[in-house]
Amino acid sequence: MDLVTPGTGLTVWMLITFSILLYLLVKFAWKPILKSLKEREDSIGQALKSAEEAKSQMAQLKSDNESMFKQARVERDVILKEAKDMKDAIVAEARKAAEEEGKRMIIKAQDEISKQKVAAIGELKSQVAAFSVSIAEKLISKKLEDSSEQQQIISSLVKDFGTGKAAVNN
Amino acid sequence: MPENKRFYNSKTFRFLLVFSIFCTFGLNNAFADHQTEGVAEEMHATEAHAEGETAKPTKFEPGKMILEHVKDGYGWHLWGTTTIPLPMIIYSKSKGLQVFSSGHFGHNPHYEVYNGYTLNHESKLVSEDPAENFYDFSITKNVLALLIGSSLLLIIFLSVARSYTKRQGQAPKGLQSLVEPLIIFIRDEVAGPSIGPKAYKFVPFLLTIFFFIFINNLLGLVPIFPGGANLTGNIAITMVLALMVFVVTSFSGNKTYWKHIFMPDVPKGLWILLIPIEIIGVVLKPFVLMLRLFANITAGHIIILGFFSLIFIFGEMNQYLGGGVGIFSVAFTTFMSVLELLVAFLQAYVFTLLASLYIGAAVEEHHHAEDKH
Numbered sequence: 001m002d003l004v005t006p007g008t009g010l011t012v013w014m015l016i017t018f019s020i021l022l023y024l025l026v027k028f029a030w031k032p033i034l035k036s037l038k039e040r041e042d043s044i045g046q047a048l049k050s051a052e053e054a055k056s057q058m059a060q061l062k063s064d065n066e067s068m069f070k071q072a073r074v075e076r077d078v079i080l081k082e083a084k085d086m087k088d089a090i091v092a093e094a095r096k097a098a099e100e101e102g103k104r105m106i107i108k109a110q111d112e113i114s115k116q117k118v119a120a121i122g123e124l125k126s127q128v129a130a131f132s133v134s135i136a137e138k139l140i141s142k143k144l145e146d147s148s149e150q151q152q153i154i155s156s157l158v159k160d161f162g163t164g165k166a167a168v169n170n
Numbered sequence: 171m172p173e174n175k176r177f178y179n180s181k182t183f184r185f186l187l188v189f190s191i192f193c194t195f196g197l198n199n200a201f202a203d204h205q206t207e208g209v210a211e212e213m214h215a216t217e218a219h220a221e222g223e224t225a226k227p228t229k230f231e232p233g234k235m236i237l238e239h240v241k242d243g244y245g246w247h248l249w250g251t252t253t254i255p256l257p258m259i260i261y262s263k264s265k266g267l268q269v270f271s272s273g274h275f276g277h278n279p280h281y282e283v284y285n286g287y288t289l290n291h292e293s294k295l296v297s298e299d300p301a302e303n304f305y306d307f308s309i310t311k312n313v314l315a316l317l318i319g320s321s322l323l324l325i326i327f328l329s330v331a332r333s334y335t336k337r338q339g340q341a342p343k344g345l346q347s348l349v350e351p352l353i354i355f356i357r358d359e360v361a362g363p364s365i366g367p368k369a370y371k372f373v374p375f376l377l378t379i380f381f382f383i384f385i386n387n388l389l390g391l392v393p394i395f396p397g398g399a400n401l402t403g404n405i406a407i408t409m410v411l412a413l414m415v416f417v418v419t420s421f422s423g424n425k426t427y428w429k430h431i432f433m434p435d436v437p438k439g440l441w442i443l444l445i446p447i448e449i450i451g452v453v454l455k456p457f458v459l460m461l462r463l464f465a466n467i468t469a470g471h472i473i474i475l476g477f478f479s480l481i482f483i484f485g486e487m488n489q490y491l492g493g494g495v496g497i498f499s500v501a502f503t504t505f506m507s508v509l510e511l512l513v514a515f516l517q518a519y520v521f522t523l524l525a526s527l528y529i530g531a532a533v534e535e536h537h538h539a540e541d542k543h
Binding site (some may be wrong): 001002003004005006007008009010011012013014015017018020022024026028030031032033034036037039040043139146 | 173235236237240241244259269294305306307308309310312313316317320323327328330331334335339350353370373374376377378381404405406407410411414431448464468
């Protein structure tokens with residue numbers, strides 16, 4: 001067999017074998033392999049794409065959240081402020097009401113006091129009048145022998161007035 | 171003339187120029203080698219005859235040894251006189267189909283006659299009757315290697331295909347992850363850029379070509395039985411591979427491709443010159459594919475065998491010298507084997523790349539804007 005002359009037998013065997021090999025490999029090996037490689041690449045590409053999408057959605061969501069958070073904070077501040085205002089208003093109103101009530105009570109008390117004072121003064125006046133009358137009676141009914149006795153009587157009388165006994169005793 | 175200038179700058183012209191030079195050298199060298207080897211063998215044969223039984227019967231003949239290993243054979247030589255006999259299948263009009271074992275011929279150099287056939291001193295099958303016309307379809311060493319290699323390819327890729335369908339959409343595993351980068355490499359780096367958008371149609375064919383050459387190149391480097399045959403360094407094998415590329419290229423060639431060959435854009439007077447050149451170019455492309463693979467792989471085998479021959483050449487002079495040379499030979503052969511591993515991949519790659527470039531040229535859609543410059 002020569003080195004550079006193709007042998008007939010080997011050529012025929014090679015033609016047959018290689019054709020069969022080509023057919024079998026193309027049909028049962030390369031087609032499924034290339035198909036699943038393509039599918040895998042596609043699915044990886046898809047996965048990467050959807051991951052990218054998810055990422056951008058996440059970012060969107062995050063920014064949404066942030067803005068919502070900000071808004072919530074603003075709303076909270078508003079609500080707090082309103083509550084504070086309301087509290088202040090209530091407190092002020094209560095204070096005002098209390099003050100008014102106090103004032104009203106003071107006025108009432110003053111009225112009462114003045115009324116009582118007037119009554120007391122009236123009573124005092126009538127008592128003083130009665131005492132004066134009884135003193136005068138006693139003075140008149142009793143003989144005034146000497147001035148010292150006179151003095152004594154007057155001072156005891158005055159003493160009695162002071163303690164209020166005289167009126168009770170009489 | 172701008173059109174002429176275009177032609178001289180065209181890819182085809184450059185291809186033609188380079189490849190015709192390559193081809194001339196390649197052919198000359200191959201024929202020259204062959205002739206000198208033939209002469210050498212004849213000389214050896216006459217020497218052996220002249221010396222007869224008195225001379226040393228086992229004189230080492232490196233040329234013969236190397237050629238025997240590089241060429242096809244009717245038996246698979248293992249060691250010493252141990253050879254696996256292979257079936258002979260011969261068809262002749264007078265005797266019909268004959269099948270028998272090659273073991274009946276006995277051993278080199280004293281072949282016996284069996285069934286009216288024997289092997290000559292070049293281990294070539296000859297009939298006793300010189301007028302007999304016979305066809306030899308024997309399962310030779312290379313046919314067996316071809317069957318082994320093809321079975322191996324089927325086993326590997328059918329199992330890989332099965333794991334692809336079984337583990338759909340999952341990461342590759344085992345053998346699958348070993349071949350997947352190569353498959354993707356051929357698909358995306360070889361077929362894709364050279365063929366263009368229609369590449370997917372040719373990827374299965376190119377993958378078959380690539381892995382056939384690659385696996386058989388590697389098997390050829392294994393020195394023991396299932397390997398060691400110089401299959402991809404056999405011109406018949408590379409011829410069929412190149413023929414396949416030629417057939418695929420020609421059948422997928424579009425209108426512009428054929429128009430470029432049979433009606434080039436040059437004045438009609440030049441057609442008589444150009445059309446034959448273009449036709450030669452079309453034939454030359456696969457021819458070069460055939461020669462390149464054959465020459466590269468055969469050369470690798472010859473170099474490795476040559477280094478081993480050195481041991482015995484020097485060993486015949488002096489045992490210790492042979493041993494000393496042996497150390498260098500083993501070192502060099504190891505180096506060469508590693509280099510051949512690279513060559514095994516490289517040649518498979520180059521063959522596939524050029525095949526896809528040829529296919530790419532055949533299916534390329536020519537844009538008129540591009541044609542103008």
